[in-house]
Amino acid sequence: MPKQMMTHVVLFVFSIAVVGWFLMSPMTSVALADDELADKLNLSLYGYVETSYTQNFNNPSTGVNNNRSFDGDANSFRPNMAQLVLEKVASPGGALTDRAGFRLKLNFGEDAKFTGGTGNDDFDFQEAYVQYMPADNFTLQAGRMNTLIGYEVIESPLNPNFSRSFLFGIGEPFTVTGLRASIDFSESASLAVSAINSFKGLQRDENNGKSVEALLSLTPQDNVGVSIFGFWGPEDSSFGEESADRMQVGGILDVQATDQLELVLEGYYGNQAVPGQQNARWNGVAGYAIYDFNDQWGLHARAEVFEDPAGYFSCFGDETISNAQVCPAGAADQTLWETTWTLQYKPVPNLITRAEFRYDRSDRNTFSDGDGVTDSQSTLAGEMIFLF
Numbered sequence: 001m002p003k004q005m006m007t008h009v010v011l012f013v014f015s016i017a018v019v020g021w022f023l024m025s026p027m028t029s030v031a032l033a034d035d036e037l038a039d040k041l042n043l044s045l046y047g048y049v050e051t052s053y054t055q056n057f058n059n060p061s062t063g064v065n066n067n068r069s070f071d072g073d074a075n076s077f078r079p080n081m082a083q084l085v086l087e088k089v090a091s092p093g094g095a096l097t098d099r100a101g102f103r104l105k106l107n108f109g110e111d112a113k114f115t116g117g118t119g120n121d122d123f124d125f126q127e128a129y130v131q132y133m134p135a136d137n138f139t140l141q142a143g144r145m146n147t148l149i150g151y152e153v154i155e156s157p158l159n160p161n162f163s164r165s166f167l168f169g170i171g172e173p174f175t176v177t178g179l180r181a182s183i184d185f186s187e188s189a190s191l192a193v194s195a196i197n198s199f200k201g202l203q204r205d206e207n208n209g210k211s212v213e214a215l216l217s218l219t220p221q222d223n224v225g226v227s228i229f230g231f232w233g234p235e236d237s238s239f240g241e242e243s244a245d246r247m248q249v250g251g252i253l254d255v256q257a258t259d260q261l262e263l264v265l266e267g268y269y270g271n272q273a274v275p276g277q278q279n280a281r282w283n284g285v286a287g288y289a290i291y292d293f294n295d296q297w298g299l300h301a302r303a304e305v306f307e308d309p310a311g312y313f314s315c316f317g318d319e320t321i322s323n324a325q326v327c328p329a330g331a332a333d334q335t336l337w338e339t340t341w342t343l344q345y346k347p348v349p350n351l352i353t354r355a356e357f358r359y360d361r362s363d364r365n366t367f368s369d370g371d372g373v374t375d376s377q378s379t380l381a382g383e384m385i386f387l388f
Contacts, residue, residue: 042098043088047388050080050109050156054381060368064323065379067314067336067366069169070111070154071162072323074368074379081156082108083126092136101131107154113322115154115174126154126175137184145180147173148192148215149229151252151266151286160264160290161342162356162383166306167284170313170325171270172248173199173231176213188219199235199246209234211246225254235272244273264288272312280310298344306336315366327366328373334364352385 056065056074065074083105090101105127107115112124129143152159152168154175178196185191193214211233218226228251235246250268257263267285274280286304293299308314311333317325342356358379365373 041088042091043086045084045086047082047084048155048157048385049082049388050111050383050385051078052080052162052381052383053077054379057378057380058367058369058374060377061371062319062326062328062368064319064326064368066327066368066377067166067170067325067360067362069114069164069324070156071164071379071381072317072326073110079109080383081111083155084108085127090131090133090139092133099133102129103131104128110322111154114324139182141180141182142178144175144177145194147176148180148194148213149173149231149248149250150268151264151288156383157352157385157387160288160300161302161340162354162381163340163358163379165286165302165304166314166336166338167266167268167286167304170306170308171268171282171284173213178210190217191215192217196233199231199233211235223256225252227252227254229268231270244275246270246272260292262288262290264290278310280312282306282308282310282313295349296346300342300344302338302340302342304338308335309333328368329364329366332362332364332366334362334366337361350387352383352387354381354383354385356381356383 052071054065054071054073054076058074060066060074063074063076065072070080071078085103085105087103087105088101089103091098105125107124107126109122112122112126115124115126125144127143127145129141129145132140134140146153150168150172152164156162176194176196177198178194180192180194182190182192191214193212195210195212197210199211211231213231214229216228218228220226229249231246231248233246235244248268248270250266253265255263265285265287267283269283270281272280272282284304284306286302289301291299306314311331314334314336315325315327315330315332317323317327319326338358338360340356340358342354345353347353356379358381359376360367360378361376363375365375367374367377369377
């Protein structure tokens with residue numbers, strides 16, 4: 001079946017399922033003695049819709065914000081994401097059936113073209129996994145899931161800024177496919193380990209080996225969180241080798257300094273073996289200051305540096321896939337810096353609006369400037385997110 005036709009079939013089936021969800025209430029009120037099926041099965045349906053506009057003051061003739069991931073369109077409105085999540089969360093205790101669950105997370109829009117490595121369609125299964133809790137402190141998940149690595153995530157409402165960091169957009173996986181085991185040692189310590197197909201988030205494996213990712217989460221104090229993450233496995237490389245070892249290790253320090261101020265620091269180091277050549281490395285560090293004046297207003301700042309001295313990760317984007325990680329000169333060994341200031345306002349609790357100014361700089365000319373190239377770019381963006 002052609003991929004486009006398959007996408008239409010999936011959309012049709014999901015639409016029927018959603019309609020059935022809302023029509024089920026009067027039917028089940030008779031069959032289940034006024035208990036709705038959703039409540040009976042502990043099902044949840046939620047999501048968000050996001051749209052944005054980004055002005056690039058370089059006015060690139062290419063229409064691309066270079067080195068960016070989820071905001072690659074310059075001087076353009078962008079239908080970023082419409083996300084729908086249907087899930088039943090597994091829970092300990094109670095009936096045996098409560099220990100099993102699932103999550104289906106569907107993305108539509110420009111960002112969906114690269115959220116999971118499935119191609120350039122504006123539809124993607126970001127997450128689709130089954131969950132089981134054989135013990136109160138032990139959870140198994142199998143399928144496609146968000147990665148354990150990094151502070152930022154695909155879902156914009158869960159990030160402090162509109163634009164994504166270089167650390168996330170260029171140097172970290174987005175989703176993974178495989179088997180994950182999580183154990184809670186106590187209320188302040190937990191460990192999750194995944195056996196996965198690929199660092200890239202591909203649904204199929206590109207070689208005969210499996211990779212491993214892990215996350216150790218610690219809460220030494222009520223206002224302090226420490227996360228240590230790592231990755232290792234045989235990964236495909238841009239140099240044509242399909243079994244060269246790749247590793248990444250890093251950590252996150254999250255401090256709730258006051259009721260209004262949260263401080264976050266993330267850093268990591270990565271290394272890719274390249275047979276017959278010197279290993280390629282990439283590394284970076286990012287700091288966040290998240291200040292919320294009240295429930296409506298907030299000011300969020302980020303500063304970071306990202307190094308790719310071998311040109312292994314940056315500038316390997318594709319203009320057909322939502323202008324993600326595109327550079328005017330192709331692959332480049334570079335060091336990137338950026339600072340971002342985001343003003344957030346919630347006129348109502350389920351509506352997030354953001355205005356953001358960002359300044360990017362590189363030690364190479366990897367940004368477009370009109371018809372030419374330069375070493376920096378400045379952008380001003382506006383974003384709106386409706387949560388449901």
